[in-house]
Amino acid sequence: MGKKPVLAIVAALIGISAIAVGVYRWQGSKGAELCQVCGRDIPKQTAFRMETTHGTIMACCPRCAMHHIVHHPGLVRQAWATDLDSGHMIPAESAYYDEGGDIQYCTVHKSPVERTPMGIQMRTYDRCLPTLVAFTTQNEAEAYREKHGGRVLTYDEALEDVRQQQ
Ligand SMILES: [Zn+2]
Helix, strand or coil: CCCHHHHHHHHHHHHHHHHHHHHHHHHHCCCCCECCCCCCECCHHHCEEEEECCEEEEECCHHHHHHHHHHCCCCEEEEEEEECCCCCEEEHHHCEEEECCCCCCCCCCCCCCCCCCCHHHHCCCCCCCCCEEEECCHHHHHHHHHHHCCEEEEHHHHHHHHHHHC
């Protein structure tokens, strides 16, 4: 066997890799569905919208968004969370949150380390964890907590908790 078949295989492998990278970039550049804070996909049930002095920012979950709010005081004028039960956007400040429930929405499909340069650290610290999900009423939040654990917080309590996590 000469060297040519080996070269052909190497060339084919390089070609396949190039296509894979291209597809990955293309998926990553679809834009609207990616969290503008952490770059992950935005799950419909936990999407969070922030109206800021520089336009709208979409985040994958309330916790990720609250990191942004805590780090940029005064930037966010209005915030909207998604009610987990109805899927509707609700004012974040009057919503109730379950923190630390057993379902992970942002990180469930892919390893939390995939898209970050400091991936190994993300195993122990992930900005989307503990999970934070929003509800219109305290009763709905309590009902979720009974099934999935965690604890129920108001918006201010959840923000304070994110601040403590820094
Ligand atoms: Zn995010």
